[in-house]
Amino acid sequence: MNRVIGEYIGTVGGPLLIIFGAMHGNEPAGVRAIDLTLKMLEVEPIKNPSFEYKGVMLGLIGNVAAYKRKDRFINRDLNRCWTKQNIDGLTKKEKLNEEEVELRELNEIVRKSIIKHQPSEVVFLDLHTTSSDGGIFSIVGDDERSLEIAREIYAPVVLGMLEGLRGTTLHYFTAANLNYKASAITFESGQHEDPLSVNRAVAAIINCMRTIASVKDTDVENQHDSILQQYSQNLPEVARLLYKHNIEIGDDFRMSPGYHNFQKVENGEVLAKDINGDIKSKSDGMILMPLYQKKGEDGFFIIKDE
Ligand SMILES: [Zn+2]
Numbered sequence: 001m002n003r004v005i006g007e008y009i010g011t012v013g014g015p016l017l018i019i020f021g022a023m024h025g026n027e028p029a030g031v032r033a034i035d036l037t038l039k040m041l042e043v044e045p046i047k048n049p050s051f052e053y054k055g056v057m058l059g060l061i062g063n064v065a066a067y068k069r070k071d072r073f074i075n076r077d078l079n080r081c082w083t084k085q086n087i088d089g090l091t092k093k094e095k096l097n098e099e100e101v102e103l104r105e106l107n108e109i110v111r112k113s114i115i116k117h118q119p120s121e122v123v124f125l126d127l128h129t130t131s132s133d134g135g136i137f138s139i140v141g142d143d144e145r146s147l148e149i150a151r152e153i154y155a156p157v158v159l160g161m162l163e164g165l166r167g168t169t170l171h172y173f174t175a176a177n178l179n180y181k182a183s184a185i186t187f188e189s190g191q192h193e194d195p196l197s198v199n200r201a202v203a204a205i206i207n208c209m210r211t212i213a214s215v216k217d218t219d220v221e222n223q224h225d226s227i228l229q230q231y232s233q234n235l236p237e238v239a240r241l242l243y244k245h246n247i248e249i250g251d252d253f254r255m256s257p258g259y260h261n262f263q264k265v266e267n268g269e270v271l272a273k274d275i276n277g278d279i280k281s282k283s284d285g286m287i288l289m290p291l292y293q294k295k296g297e298d299g300f301f302i303i304k305d306e
Contacts, residue, residue: 003105005031005059006038014055015212016119018110019205020126021059023079023169025066026293029189030127033201034059040202044219054214056117060109062126062169065098072295074098079126080165080297082172110173114180123149124173124184125208127201129192131293134260136200136231137239139186141170146183151237152211153187153204154228156262158288158303160241165298188261188289190231203227235262238306242285245299251275253299259290265302272299 005021019037021030038059044051061067063078075097082103090096090104114122138150139161150157162170173184187204190197203224209215247253251274265271265281271290272279281287281302288301 003061003064003109005034005061007059008038008041008053008057010053010055010214012052012054013118014053014120014214016055016113016117016122017057017209017212017214018113018122018124018173019057019059020062020106020124020169021201022064022067023062023126024072024077024128025063025068025074026070026072027127027129027192028067028070029129029192029194029197029201031061031067032198033127033189033205036198036202037205048219051219052216055119055212056113057209057214058109058113060106062106063099063102065102072293077295077297078102079128079169080167082167082169084172084177086167087172111178114178121145121181121183121212122173122178123208123212124169124182125205126169126184126186127204128186128188129190129194129197130188130261130289131192131296132260132290133191133194135235135262135288136190136228137188137235137261137288138204139170139188141174141184143175143183146170146185149183149208149211150185150187153185153207154225155187155200155204155232156235156237156239158239158241158301159306161301164241164244164301199227200231236286236305239286239303240306242283242302242304244301245272245279247274247291247297247299253279253291255290255292255299259287259300261288261290262286 137156140146189201206224270278285302285304290300
C-alpha cells in the first residue's frame with residue numbers, strides 16, 4: 001500500500017498543505033476525505049475554467065501498517081511518537097519497529113516535499129475521528145496562525161490539549177522543528193464509523209484551503225460551511241482543557257456508557273470505573289473523547305467554555 005494518497009500541484013506557487021489521514025490506523029475517514037478532495041480538485045478546472053489553485057496539497061496515510069490491519073497502532077500510538085528525541089534517535093537504531101518505520105518515512109516525505117516546493121508556508125492538517133459520537137472539534141498549538149486557520153474551519157477549537165499530551169503531530173510539525181514557516185491543526189470529524197465523518201473532513205480541508213488562500217472564496221461552495229456550522233450548533237466556539245484522565249497499564253478502565261463529546265458533566269459525577277473503583281469528574285465542565293475502544297492512554301478529557 002502506498003503512503004502517498006496523492007499530490008495536487010497548483011498552477012501558481014503558494015502554501016504547501018500536508019494532510020494526514022489514519023495517523024491512527026482505525027480511523028479511515030481522513031483517508032477517504034483526502035482521496036475525495038483530490039478527485040474534486042482534478043475535475044474542478046473542467047467544471048470551472050477560471051479555477052486556480054495556489055501551492056500544493058499532499059495527502060498522506062499516517063500509520064500504513066496499522067491502517068492495513070484496521071487497528072489504532074501496532075506497537076505504539078504513532079500520534080504519541082512525534083518527539084525530536086525519537087526522530088533524531090532513529091538514525092542510530094539498527095532495527096526499527098513498525099511505528100518507527102512510519103515515523104522515519106513520514107518525516108522524510110514531509111522534509112523532501114518542503115525542499116522540492118519551497119512553499120510560502122507549510123500547513124499541516126491531521127485528520128482524526130473519535131470512538132465516541134457527538135461533536136467535531138479542532139486542536140491547535142498556541143501559535144496565532146494555527147488558531148486562525150482552525151477558527152475558520154467552523155468547528156469548536158479546544159485549547160490547552162497539547163499540555164496534557166506528548167509526541168503528537170502538533171508537537172512536532174512546528175516552525176522551530178522544521179526551520180520553516182509552519183502551522184498545524186488536528187481536526188476530529190466525528191465518530192470512526194459515521195459516514196458523515198468523511199463529509200465533515202472534506203469540508204474542513206476545503207475551509208482550510210480557503211483560509212490559506214490556495215483556493216478563492218468564490219470558488220468554494222458554502223455547503224462546506226453549513227455542514228460544519230450545523231454540526232457545531234450549540235457547541236462552544238473556543239474551549240479549554242481543564243484536565244484529562246490518564247490510563248495506567250493494568251487499570252482495567254471502563255468508561256460509563258452513553259457519554260458523547262461536549263456532553264455536560266458535573267463535579268463528582270461517576271464517569272468511569274477501574275481497578276481502584278469509581279472515577280469521578282473533578283469539576284463541572286464538558287467531556288471530550290470518552291474512550292470506548294480498547295487501545296488508548298487517555299480515558300477522557302474535561303474541558304470548559306472559554
Ligand atoms: Zn486519532
